[in-house]
Amino acid sequence: MFKFLAVLKTLLLGAVLATSLQAHAQAQPAIKVVYHLSDGIPQATRAIQNIRNHLAADPTAKIVVVTHGAGIDFLLDGANNSNGQSFAGAIGDLSSKGVGFFVCNNTLVSRNIDASKVAMEAKVVPSGVAEVARLQAREGYVYLRP
Known part of the structure; x- marks a missing residue:
């Protein structure tokens, strides 16, 4: 007994x-992370896999992707990875899981790209670098650069 x-x-x-x-x-509180992309398609491909892994390990993470320069390329209509696969499905899937995507307007203007060419899940911000700084300094986001 x-x-x-x-x-x-x-x-x-x-x-x-x-x-x-x-x-x-x-x-x-959820960990807030900003993924900073400025290097084009290979970096975006790595970032998408990193974000998938990140969310698998911590589904409560609040993740945003801020792009400028060549980093915006994967968020443009018709963008494909190096294997010829469209980014649209991955962007839509991650967006449905709460991931935010931001595109630098300065880049759009300097590259003469109409904002209508940006993926519908993405939001245009005045400056990508200023957005990264704001998220870190004022919103408490952790900075990651894949």
Whole structure:
């Protein structure tokens, strides 16, 4: 009987501890991350896989992708990776999981690209670098550059 009570006590203590750890984990704010892209299609391909892995490990992460220069290329109509696969599906999938995409207007203007050519999931911001700085300084985002 004594062994039974000891086992029961251990199980109850374990359940209380597990519940406490789960509550603590849920009480933590989501980690906010800005992925900064400026190097074109190969970097975007790496970033998409990194973001998928990131969300698999931490589905609560709040992720945004800020692009400028050649980094915007994967967010333009008809963009394909080096294997000829369209980025549209990956962008749509990640967007449905809460990932935000931002495109630098300065880049659009300097490259004479109409904003209508940008993927519908993406938002145009005045300056990509200024957006990265704002997210880090004012919003508490962690900076990643794949």
